[in-house]
Amino acid sequence: MSNQLEILLLDDELIVGKRLKPALEKIGCCVEVFQDPREAMKRIGEKEFDIVVTDIYMEEMDGMQVLEMVHDQWPRTKIIMITGYAMISLARDAMEQGAFDFIAKPFKPDDLRKVIAKAAEALGSPLDLNAPVN
Amino acid sequence: MSVLIFTSDNQELEEKIARQSAEKLGYKTLNHRFLDDIARQYSLDSAKLREAMITTPSILKRMSSKMWHYYLSCVETAVLDRLLEDDIVCWGLGAHLYVLVVSHVLKVRLVGGDGSASMTDTKKERQREKWSVAAWQRREADPRLYDLVINLDQIKSDEAVNTVTSTVGYPRFKPMTYSRNTLTDRALAAKVKNALLETLTNIHVHAQNGTVVVTTTSLKREKAKKVAAIKEIAGKVEGMGYLEVHWNVDMVSEAALGHR
Numbered sequence: 595m596s597n598q599l600e601i602l603l604l605d606d607e608l609i610v611g612k613r614l615k616p617a618l619e620k621i622g623c624c625v626e627v628f629q630d631p632r633e634a635m636k637r638i639g640e641k642e643f644d645i646v647v648t649d650i651y652m653e654e655m656d657g658m659q660v661l662e663m664v665h666d667q668w669p670r671t672k673i674i675m676i677t678g679y680a681m682i683s684l685a686r687d688a689m690e691q692g693a694f695d696f697i698a699k700p701f702k703p704d705d706l707r708k709v710i711a712k713a714a715e716a717l718g719s720p721l722d723l724n725a726p727v728n
Numbered sequence: 729m730s731v732l733i734f735t736s737d738n739q740e741l742e743e744k745i746a747r748q749s750a751e752k753l754g755y756k757t758l759n760h761r762f763l764d765d766i767a768r769q770y771s772l773d774s775a776k777l778r779e780a781m782i783t784t785p786s787i788l789k790r791m792s793s794k795m796w797h798y799y800l801s802c803v804e805t806a807v808l809d810r811l812l813e814d815d816i817v818c819w820g821l822g823a824h825l826y827v828l829v830v831s832h833v834l835k836v837r838l839v840g841g842d843g844s845a846s847m848t849d850t851k852k853e854r855q856r857e858k859w860s861v862a863a864w865q866r867r868e869a870d871p872r873l874y875d876l877v878i879n880l881d882q883i884k885s886d887e888a889v890n891t892v893t894s895t896v897g898y899p900r901f902k903p904m905t906y907s908r909n910t911l912t913d914r915a916l917a918a919k920v921k922n923a924l925l926e927t928l929t930n931i932h933v934h935a936q937n938g939t940v941v942v943t944t945t946s947l948k949r950e951k952a953k954k955v956a957a958i959k960e961i962a963g964k965v966e967g968m969g970y971l972e973v974h975w976n977v978d979m980v981s982e983a984a985l986g987h988r
Contacts, residue, residue, distance in 0.1 A: 682831045685907065686900035689831075696904040700937070709905055 599623045599714055599721065600641070604634040604660065605649040605676070614647075617703030618710060621723055631655035635663060642668045645694075645713050647706070650677040650684065658691065665692045672713040676701070730901045731811055732892065733827070734819040735868065736838035737853055741880055742819050745838060748889045750817035753896065758810055760820035763803070770802040777803070781822065782855070784862045798925045800863055805922040808915040814903060824873065825864040826918070830911045832903040834875050834896045838888065841880030875901075909937065916940065920962050928957060930978070938969030945978040947985065 601623050603611055611627035618625045626643075628634035631654045638646065646664050650657035661673050672694040677684070680698035688696050694716070695709045707723060714721040732749060736742035743759070750757045763781065767774040776791065780799040785791050800822075807823050810816065811833070824835045842849075853869065860868035871877045876895060878888045895901070917935040920942065924931045932943040942962060946954045955973050962971050 680906050682829050685831045685904060689902055689904060690898065690900040692899070693904075696906045698906045698909065701905075705905065 597719070599645065599710070599717075599719060600643045601625045601645045601647060601710070602628065602634060602638060602643045603647045604628045604631060604652075604657075605647075606631075606652040606654075607649070610649070610676075614703060614706060617707060621707055621710070621721055623710065623721075631657075631660060635660065638664055638667065643671055644717055644719070645672045645674065645710060647674045647676060647710075650675055650688075651679055658688065661688065661691055661693055670717070672716060674706075674709055674713065676706075730896050730903060731814060731827075731830075731833040732817045732896050733824045733833055733835050734817070734838060735822075735824050735836070735874075736819075736841075737849065737856065738838065738841045738880070739820070741841045741885060742838055745885050745888050745892070746817050746819040748886070749892050752889060752893050753815075753817070755815045755817045756813075758807065758816050758818040758821065758823075762806070762810075762821065766802055766806045769806060772799060772802060782859060784858055794925075794929050797929075798922075801918065801922040801925050805915075805918040808911070808918050812911060812915055822860070822863070825860060825866050825868065827911065827914065828866075828873060830914065831907040832901055833907075833911075834892070834901050835873065836892055837869075837871065837874040837877045839877060839879050840882070841885075913937070916965075916967050920965050920968065923961050923965050924958060927961070928954065931958075938967070939972070940968060940970070941972045941974060943974040943976070945976045947981055948977055951975055 601618060603614055603625055605611055606629050608629060611629065615625045615627050626637065628637065631652050648657045648660045657675055661675065664671050664673055673692065675688045675693045675696045676699055678699040685696045694713050697705065697709060711721045711723050732755065734742050734746045747757065763777055764774055767777045777799050779789065780791060780796050783789065785793040785796040803821060804826050807821050811818065811823065811827065827833045857867050857869060860866050866873060876892065878891065880888065913935040916938065917933040917940065920940050921931055921933040930945045934941045940962065942958050944954060944958060955975055958973050959971065962968060
């Protein structure tokens, strides 16, 4: 695994990936964006990502299923759940099933960057959010 | 780490179990003694503040509805500010009624513990219910408001402490970005409401991601003045992001005016 943080971002809304990919690349992360959960799961089957950021409500597959599958296959991977339908029971269930964090949409790219930095620290590869990226 | 809130009609057992839980977890405590600090901080009459925490507005007790809502708002603001710190066991401040949607707060209701309920207990329960409905539109005894309800007639207090301290360690009660933001928004809304209630009435405040929405009612002729006052007062509150004021006509006062 390289020193660069490998992130898979799954959200069925095109705009989310479009906005967040450059925001995360700016802090030196390598980001693969998926809109289709089945394609994302296929990729997860092939590669261990450091962090998976997934939406919860998607037509093809529930983000909670993604969480369970990633957790089973790659226990080291930190999973961050994002949703526009946040509520207390869903948030608690996600944490109980092993999510690293849970964020309600809408959020600013900087909010996600902070959570990614926390996850990176938990993985033992701290990120400097202020460091310039080549 | 998390926040633990206890509530019970039996204050002695509530305090004992809350203190033992805090000691076992190494958490700080926040309880009814904090009311004196709040009274000092907001220059309130301490005895009246304690009275406001147990009774509803009454002309006989010289506690107007306006004053009562302002006093409760001072408590809510000060308590939420402290709860932002985490690692706290809280009781005796009605906090469970205004952090219902915060997922890293474990809310525990302790019932029983003193044998069968007497007439005085029933009266106390009724008074408590009246208070919680008037203040927060919730029945305090409703078990659905809590994550855990423990019957102290059946479970010993040390067993209750063990149950609570192990439950708060479940991943579902861990703070997360969503729950922290929810609590921060609640604290901001409380701060804005508190600033407005000092001079105004009929104020409801909601905050999300730092955006504050104030809803109010008044006579049509007072609309511009009231909206301007809200914008001026709320705009000065620290941490305020975007402010929106929603105004509705006070139909009752308007109708009363029309009949004069």
